[in-house]
Amino acid sequence: MFEVRFHGRGGQGAVMAAQTFAEAAVLEGHHAQAFPYFGAERRGAPVRAFARVDDKRITIKSQIYEPDMLVIMDESLLDIDPVADGLKPTGSVVMNTTKAPQDVDIGVAVRCATVDAIPIALETIKAPIVNTAILGAVAKICDLVTIESIKTSINDRFGEKLGEQAARMNSLAAEMAYARTVVGICKGERTIVRPKVWLPTWKELPQGTALGEDTLSGVTVGPGGSLGNYTGTWRTITPKYDQEKCVRCLRCWFCCPEGCIKRLEDDHVKWDYRYCKGCGICANICPADAIHMVKGAMEP
Amino acid sequence: MSEKELAIIRDIPNNDWFVSGHGACPGCGMTIAVKNIMRIIGNNSTVYVPASCLIVVSAVYPTSSFRTPLFFTAFENTGAVTTGIKAAYRRLGKDATVVGIAGDGGTFDIGLQALSGAAERGEDVLYVCVDNEAYMNTGIQRSGSTPFGAWTTTTPVGKKTKGKRQMKKDMMDLVIGHNVEYAATLSIAHYNDFVKKVDKAKRKSGFRFLHVLTPCVPGWKTESAKTVEIAKLAVETGMWTLFEYEDGEARATYRPKQLLPVTDYLQLQGRFRHMPSEDIKVLQRWVCNKYYWHFGHEAEQPACAMFKGEPEMHFDGDPLHGV
Incomplete structure (x- = not known):
């Protein structure tokens, strides 16, 4: 049994990558399955997808907790998600990064294939969707599939869904990534912190759902309610606020979907960057040009 | 009521009852609407949400983004469940606003019978x-x-x-057909209009219906930053009309001076990218007809942008028809 876990962000195509990988394994004469993590996370959020390959029929249906191979489609995930959790010491990792394998630190020292997939994707499919490029790197490090079977599988899957031209460009992306992939050993210095998940049984839940009125989150169930879910990790661009220019119209406060723009006593505003997803609405509607979006997830 | 009526953004209470940390897509129009409705309605309220994006993003076990009591059962019964919650409050002697927030599927299609029942009985609930x-x-x-x-x-x-x-489907016409206490269409880009209507709905008792157009980034294939801009264009092109129904009369609350061509609205959205020009003409004609039906009884009509010089639009004298 060979198990692969794909880590990406919503919209990068992690699910398609898992399915294409499984199909390529089937073409090589193996049994395979692929499925996404079923959750409520949307575009930009960290997402997972899984694939299993075996020589006989696969009856297990669970998620993958101890993968043989990790595919990391976005380097920034390493800081926000325990991606290497459960990776076998004999395993391997494929990563989309500008770094060389020996400079990558995922927390486990294993065989590592790196490729800078974003320029390849921009060059071929004209969008930063790296799922097919990363599959080229997978073919380089994984013995179960070859670049030929990956390309056939991409042609099948993408050709059916998006048309011939898209399929050709996507398989070209895989081929280019295959040629540019560097294999080495990565570092294992990072500590992997598993998040504490509070999952009470129905007996442990507060009765009714009502807590006292003075509780921070009113009747929000659980410690802090959804306030404990810091969605700021989804952000790739960050709003920058110029208080001098602000005319205190409060439109941004009204229009922020996250509610992360806080209104101060004097009707100036302040951002709570822990929750900002970087949608850019505030900069778009500001009548005084006081908000600009800057690249990167850092706090300005 | 003794409390001051709300009219502009600045009047909205600075309290969030729908908090951050929910899992909606960046640039979600629905959360803008829900967050501001909850700010105005306040915490003396109970929210019911049927199956929809809203329940998925805001109530992941064991947490919730609502700081008010939140209830969730099946898709089709928003009208019935809010009725039940209100009845229980009445029995307990509590005066609380009961809000049902349903999506368009839960209102137009699946939830229509429960909505119709509650509207016909004149239940004292707010349906969004x-x-x-x-x-x-x-x-x-x-x-x-x-x-x-x-x-x-x-x-x-x-x-x-x-x-x-x-x-x-003309949902407002259906709801108004039940002779409800209050019904209004809202846009997240017309802020003061939004505030006034939600505040008015909060103050009234009886069946109140608010209909908000909430652009969806992945579904409409738009840029996340343009959510509010698109909501604004929907009104300016006539694809969405802002009006309210009160005391048996419908009244336009905002009329664009000049209707923009629908293409201004369509071109920002990937879901309309394929549209051939014949189809755009059909849609433009529908918008113009709807507009003349809606505002035809008023003296000043905005000129219909695309069909100048063509034969006059059909207007059957019923201002509510085809709203």
Whole structure:
């Protein structure tokens, strides 16, 4: 049994990558399955997808907790998600990064294939969707599939869904990534912190759902309610606020979907960057040009 | 009521009852609407949400984004459940606002019978329809609310068919047909209008219906930063009309001076990208007709942008027809 876990962000195509990988394994004469993590996370959020390959029929249906191979489609995930959790010491990792394998630190020292997939994707499919490029790197490090079977599988899957031209460009992306992939050993210095998940049984839940009125989150169930879910990790661009220019119209406060723009006593505003997803609405509607979006997830 | 009536953004209480940390897509129009409605309604309220994007993003076990009591059962019974919650409060002697926030699927299609029942009985509840014009939560399937020509996964674009072939269902007309206490359409881009209408709905008792157009970034295939801009263009092109129904009369609350061509609205959205010019003409004609039907009884009519010089629009004298 060979198990692969794909880590990406919503919209990068992690699910398609898992399915294409499984199909390529089937073409090589193996049994395979692929499925996404079923959750409520949307575009930009960290997402997972899984694939299993075996020589006989696969009856297990669970998620993958101890993968043989990790595919990391976005380097920034390493800081926000325990991606290497459960990776076998004999395993391997494929990563989309500008770094060389020996400079990558995922927390486990294993065989590592790196490729800078974003320029390849921009060059071929004209969008930063790296799922097919990363599959080229997978073919380089994984013995179960070859670049030929990956390309056939991409042609099948993408050709059916998006048309011939898209399929050709996507398989070209895989081929280019295959040629540019560097294999080495990565570092294992990072500590992997598993998040504490509070999952009470129905007996442990507060009765009714009502807590006292003075509780921070009113009747929000659980410690802090959804306030404990810091969605700021989804952000790739960050709003920058110029208080001098602000005319205190409060439109941004009204229009922020996250509610992360806080209104101060004097009707100036302040951002709570822990929750900002970087949608850019505030900069778009500001009548005084006081908000600009800057690249990167850092706090300005 | 003794409390001051709200009229502008600045009047909205600075209290969040729908908090951060929910899992909606960046640039979600629905959360803008829900967050501000909750700010105005306040915490003396109970929220019911049926199956929709809203329940998925805001109530992941064991947490919730609402700081008010939140209830959730099945898809089709928003009208019935809010009725039940209000009845229980009445029995307990409590005066609380009961809000049902349903999507367009839960209002136009699946929840229509329960909504109709509650509206006909004149239950004292506030029904909010957050309309993103398809079943976005399950992956963009058409609903009764999807506009003509729009791409969805169940109205695909190919050689034989080019998106949805039917017009958007006229939900406001259906609700007004029940002779409800208050009904209004809202836009997240017309802030003061939004505030006034939600505040008015909060103050009234009886069946109140608010219909908000909430652009959806993945479903409409738009840029996340343009959510509010698109909501504004929907009003300026006449695709969405702002009016309220009160005391047996419908009244326009905002009228654009000059209707923009619908293409201004369509070109920002990927779901309309395939539309051939004949289809755009059909849609433009529908918008103009709807507009003349709606505002025809008033002296000043905005000129219909695309059809100047063509034969006069049909107007049947019924201001509510085709709203």
